[in-house]
Amino acid sequence: MGTKVVTAPTVEAPKKVGTPLEALRNSMARRTSKPIQFVGRPVWAEVSLNALRQNLEAIRDYVNPPSEKRETPRKVLCIVKGNGYGHGGPDVSKALEKFGADWFGVASAGEGMELRKAGVRKPVLVLGGFWPGEEQNLIQHDLTPAIHRPEHLELFEAAAAKARKKHVPMHLKIDTGMNRLGIAAGEMDCFASQFAGCRRLELTGTFTHLASSEVFTDTPTGRETGEQLKLFFGALDRLQTLGVSPGIVHIANSAAIAARPETWADMIRPGAILYGYHPGFDPMDLRTVYEAKLALRPVMSLRARLINVRSIPEGAGVGYNASWVSKRPSRVAVLAAGYGDGVHRSLGNHGSVYIRGYKAPIIGIVSMDVSMLDVTDVPDAAIGDIATLYGTDGENVYPANVIARSIRTVTSDLISGVSRRVPRFYLP
Numbered sequence: 093m094g095t096k097v098v099t100a101p102t103v104e105a106p107k108k109v110g111t112p113l114e115a116l117r118n119s120m121a122r123r124t125s126k127p128i129q130f131v132g133r134p135v136w137a138e139v140s141l142n143a144l145r146q147n148l149e150a151i152r153d154y155v156n157p158p159s160e161k162r163e164t165p166r167k168v169l170c171i172v173k174g175n176g177y178g179h180g181g182p183d184v185s186k187a188l189e190k191f192g193a194d195w196f197g198v199a200s201a202g203e204g205m206e207l208r209k210a211g212v213r214k215p216v217l218v219l220g221g222f223w224p225g226e227e228q229n230l231i232q233h234d235l236t237p238a239i240h241r242p243e244h245l246e247l248f249e250a251a252a253a254k255a256r257k258k259h260v261p262m263h264l265k266i267d268t269g270m271n272r273l274g275i276a277a278g279e280m281d282c283f284a285s286q287f288a289g290c291r292r293l294e295l296t297g298t299f300t301h302l303a304s305s306e307v308f309t310d311t312p313t314g315r316e317t318g319e320q321l322k323l324f325f326g327a328l329d330r331l332q333t334l335g336v337s338p339g340i341v342h343i344a345n346s347a348a349i350a351a352r353p354e355t356w357a358d359m360i361r362p363g364a365i366l367y368g369y370h371p372g373f374d375p376m377d378l379r380t381v382y383e384a385k386l387a388l389r390p391v392m393s394l395r396a397r398l399i400n401v402r403s404i405p406e407g408a409g410v411g412y413n414a415s416w417v418s419k420r421p422s423r424v425a426v427l428a429a430g431y432g433d434g435v436h437r438s439l440g441n442h443g444s445v446y447i448r449g450y451k452a453p454i455i456g457i458v459s460m461d462v463s464m465l466d467v468t469d470v471p472d473a474a475i476g477d478i479a480t481l482y483g484t485d486g487e488n489v490y491p492a493n494v495i496a497r498s499i500r501t502v503t504s505d506l507i508s509g510v511s512r513r514v515p516r517f518y519l520p
Contacts, residue, residue, distance in 0.1 A: 393483025
C-alpha cells in the first residue's frame with residue numbers, strides 16, 4: 093500500500109445512541125476533524141512521521157555531543173528490517189532518508205530490494221548476509237552484504253567478476269560472543285588471507301552485535317558487553333596489523349546507544365528506539381534514567397473499530413472454549429482485529445484497549461480476525477467506536493512496551509507483528 097498522508101483525527105465526547113445504525117453514525121461523528129477515510133475492514137495503523145523525525149534527530153544529537161568536538165559526526169544506520177518493525181519498511185525508509193538517515197539495515201536481500209524499488213538511494217546493509225544464489229541481486233540493486241562466513245567471500249567475488257564490477261562493497265561481521273552469525277574474532281588471519289584474493293570487493297565496514305548491552309548487573313551476563321568489546325577491538329587491531337582497513341566501525345544497538353557511549357564508534361544502529369521505545373534494562377530502574385536522557389515518542393498507533401456490541405447475562409461464556417465467563421450482566425464488543433493483524437494472542441484475558449480514554453479489557457481467546465472486549469464500563473460503547481491498542485490518542489499515550497512487558501515479551505515482537513494486511517497511514 094502506498095504512502096497515505098492524512099490529518100490525525102480527534103475524539104469528541106460520547107453521544108447517546110439508539111439503533112445500531114444510529115450508533116454507527118454517532119460513532120463516526122465523534123471523529124470530525126478530517127478522520128482517516130478508507131473502504132475496507134476497519135483496522136489500521138497510523139504512523140507519525142513527525143515523531144519518527146524527532147526520534148531520529150534526538151538519537152543523532154545524543155551520540156554527537158558538542159563536547160566531543162568531532163570533525164565527522166557519527167553516522168546513523170536505521171534498522172528497518174521486519175517491515176520497518178511493523179511500521180512499513182519502504183515507507184519509513186523513504187521518510188528517514190528525507191530526514192537525513194545515513195544508512196539502512198535490513199535482514200535480507202529481498203527486504204533491500206523493496207527499499208530500492210521504493211526509491212531509497214542511501215546505502216543498505218543486509219545484516220543477514222546472503223544465501224548462495226542471491227549474490228547477483230545484491231550487486232544489481234547496490235546492496236551491501238554482511239560477510240559472516242569465510243566462503244561467502246569467494247561467492248561474492250565470483251558474482252562481482254561475472255557482473256564485471258569493481259569496488260563492490262561489503263561489511264565484515266565479527267562474532268564476539270553472541271555465537272549466532274559472524275566470523276570468529278580469533279580468525280582474522282584466515283579472513284585477511286582470503287580477502288587478499290578478492291580483487292573486486294571492498295571492505296567498507298566492520299561490526300559486531302552485542303548480546304546483553306542492556307544488562308548492568310554484576311553477573312556474567314552483565315560483564316559480557318565488556319568482554320565482547322575487548323574481543324572486537326582486538327580483532328580490529330589484528331586486521332590493521334595485517335594491512336586490512338576496517339572501514340566504518342559500528343557496534344551500538346538500541347540499548348548501547350542509550351547507555352554505553354564506549355560503543356558508539358563511527359556509526360550506530362538504532363532499532364526499537366527509532367520507533368519510540370527503549371529496551372528493558374537490568375536493573376529495571378535504569379529504564380527511567382535513560383528514558384529521561386533520551387526522550388522518544390511512539391511512532392505507530394494501532395487502531396480498530398467495534399463491529400458488534402451485545403449484552404450478555406451473568407455466567408455467559410465468551411469466545412473459543414469460553415475462557416472468559418461474565419461475573420455480572422455485561423456488554424461485550426467485537427473488535428475488528430485479531431492475531432492475524434497484530435493483536436498478540438497472549439493478550440487474551442490479559443490485555444486491554446482504550447475507547448475514548450476508557451479502558452476495555454480484552455476477554456477470551458484472541459481469534460485470527462477479531463478480539464472480544466468487555467465494554468461494560470465504557471459509557472455508550474457502540475458499533476463504530478474506535479479502540480486504540482497502543483500508541484497515542486489525543487493527549488493519551490498507551491506505550492507498546494508496557495503492553496509487551498505485561499505478556500513477558502519485547503516491544504519489537506509486539507510492533508513487528510502488525511501484519512501487511514493492516515493498512516498504514518502516514519501522518520505528517
